[in-house]
Amino acid sequence: MRVLDASAFIDDYTTDDEVATVPAVREELTDDASGYRFDALEGAGMQLHVPGRGPLEQVEQAARATGDRTELSDVDTRLLAAAFELGAVLVTDDYAMQNVADELDVPTEGVSQEGIDERRDWDYQCQGCGRVYDTHRERCEVCGTGLERKNPS
Numbered sequence: 001m002r003v004l005d006a007s008a009f010i011d012d013y014t015t016d017d018e019v020a021t022v023p024a025v026r027e028e029l030t031d032d033a034s035g036y037r038f039d040a041l042e043g044a045g046m047q048l049h050v051p052g053r054g055p056l057e058q059v060e061q062a063a064r065a066t067g068d069r070t071e072l073s074d075v076d077t078r079l080l081a082a083a084f085e086l087g088a089v090l091v092t093d094d095y096a097m098q099n100v101a102d103e104l105d106v107p108t109e110g111v112s113q114e115g116i117d118e119r120r121d122w123d124y125q126c127q128g129c130g131r132v133y134d135t136h137r138e139r140c141e142v143c144g145t146g147l148e149r150k151n152p153s
Contacts, residue, residue, distance in 0.1 A: 009038050012033075022082050025075060063100045124136055126142070127145050128143045
């Protein structure tokens with residue numbers, strides 16, 4: 001089974017495998033062509049899956065562990081939880097989603113771009129004093145300046 005992100009509908013992804021998505025993906029499709037593809041797949045039996053609370057919490061935990069929590073939308077989180085819960089391949093071009101999927105051992109497939117080469121666990125660095133945090137915060141505890149996500153090297 002494949003769980004489809006909006007990019008699969010936008011780029012006219014095709015597969016012979018069974019497909020699923022979350023209902024909120026339809027709202028992300030703003031052009032007529034991708035909306036028609038969604039509607040056609042739904043009419044042909046695509047499963048609209050609403051993930052349970054447990055898988056959603058596991059995705060949140062994995063996203064915090066990788067440092068990608070601030071990069072994921074609610075729809076992204078639901079798609080990851082659906083793929084995790086269904087034991088499916090997640091079809092997406094979103095690198096943050098692929099990174100969290102890797103943390104969850106959820107296989108991914110790109111649509112129009114190659115997938116990630118390696119998983120990254122992001123850090124957050126204060127733009128004032130340079131202090132580095134391994135979890136997201138709005139402000140530095142030392143100087144109060146905002147943090148930016150950075151790739152730990």
